[in-house]
Amino acid sequence: MENKTKQILSQLKLAIIGKDEILKKVYMAILANGHVLLEDVPGVGKTTLAIAFSKALDLDYKRVQFTSDSVPSDITGFCVFDKAQNKFVYQQGAAMTNLLLADEINRTSSKTQSALLETMEERQVTVDGVTHELPKPFIVLATQNPVGSAGTQMLPASQMDRFMIRLKMGYPDFQSQVNILKDRHTDNPLDSVKTVANADDIIKMQNAVRLVHIEDDIYEYVTRLAEFSRSLEDVELGISPRGALNLCGMAKANAFVNGRDYVVPDDVRYVFTDVCAHRLVITQRARLAGKDSALLAKEILNCVPVPTIDTRK
Numbered sequence: 001m002e003n004k005t006k007q008i009l010s011q012l013k014l015a016i017i018g019k020d021e022i023l024k025k026v027y028m029a030i031l032a033n034g035h036v037l038l039e040d041v042p043g044v045g046k047t048t049l050a051i052a053f054s055k056a057l058d059l060d061y062k063r064v065q066f067t068s069d070s071v072p073s074d075i076t077g078f079c080v081f082d083k084a085q086n087k088f089v090y091q092q093g094a095a096m097t098n099l100l101l102a103d104e105i106n107r108t109s110s111k112t113q114s115a116l117l118e119t120m121e122e123r124q125v126t127v128d129g130v131t132h133e134l135p136k137p138f139i140v141l142a143t144q145n146p147v148g149s150a151g152t153q154m155l156p157a158s159q160m161d162r163f164m165i166r167l168k169m170g171y172p173d174f175q176s177q178v179n180i181l182k183d184r185h186t187d188n189p190l191d192s193v194k195t196v197a198n199a200d201d202i203i204k205m206q207n208a209v210r211l212v213h214i215e216d217d218i219y220e221y222v223t224r225l226a227e228f229s230r231s232l233e234d235v236e237l238g239i240s241p242r243g244a245l246n247l248c249g250m251a252k253a254n255a256f257v258n259g260r261d262y263v264v265p266d267d268v269r270y271v272f273t274d275v276c277a278h279r280l281v282i283t284q285r286a287r288l289a290g291k292d293s294a295l296l297a298k299e300i301l302n303c304v305p306v307p308t309i310d311t312r313k
Helices: 002-015 020-031 046-056 110-122 174-183 199-210 216-231 241-257 265-279 284-288 293-303
Strands: 036-039 061-065 077-082 087-092 099-103 124-127 130-133 139-144 165-167 235-237
Touching: 002 020, 002 046, 002 199, 020 036, 020 046, 020 139, 020 165, 020 199, 020 241, 020 265, 046 061, 046 099, 046 139, 077 124, 087 130, 110 124, 110 139, 165 265, 199 241, 216 235, 216 241, 216 265, 216 293, 241 265, 265 293
Parallel strands: 036 139, 036 165, 061 099, 099 139
Antiparallel strands: 077 087, 124 130
């Protein structure tokens, strides 16, 4: 399994240069059976990242470009009457895939955004009263432009809570930018990404991640982090129980990627901001004071005592 992880990440790095941490964390979210929200300006490689993952993992891939006129049936599918069969037949929507790239999710209507909720949480769609199971694995990799960009709107807290992690790609550093320009001078780096795993491999690794051991002290540490977030005067909504579960899931995935079958406090701390910052709804007063959710997440980490775990047991 550890060798498989190295093979996958090495292939992804052929297409995405200088963003090793981002690749690792998206991969960890997939292993933890979660969904990913990429928030950043256009043109930094969010779509390329999704395609690279679909190629390296041999996953069926679909992309939806969200616009103001997108409708829920674009996601869930719809039924049409088939004269030959004399009945209504289900036509699949974009969600019937392994890896769904929901591009610029915050440009579409709330009704269309809500169509993703059942697919993300239940891994199924319901059309005309009939439920259709989605393929396994099923991962939503959504992108959104920074709030305030033309045509965007804030996602509701209930939808933000469905994403296991939120990441920001950021601009490449100087040398990475030079390498990107060189690599794309004559070729498309995506063409060099080889398939080194498949859906069955991902499911096996997801099952292995679930079996990673967590001591009671770690569960209590995660609970203290969640409770402290709810007590801050700058926070209207703290970390939800779903957020705490996702924090445990990502900590397990980090332990797995690092070749361990048990979680240590550093696993929790490593993923805490990515898992929890987007779940913190901060007060208007805090925003006016220049605070943001990522800053408050770091404050929570610094204020809650870290347990000492004996890894020799």
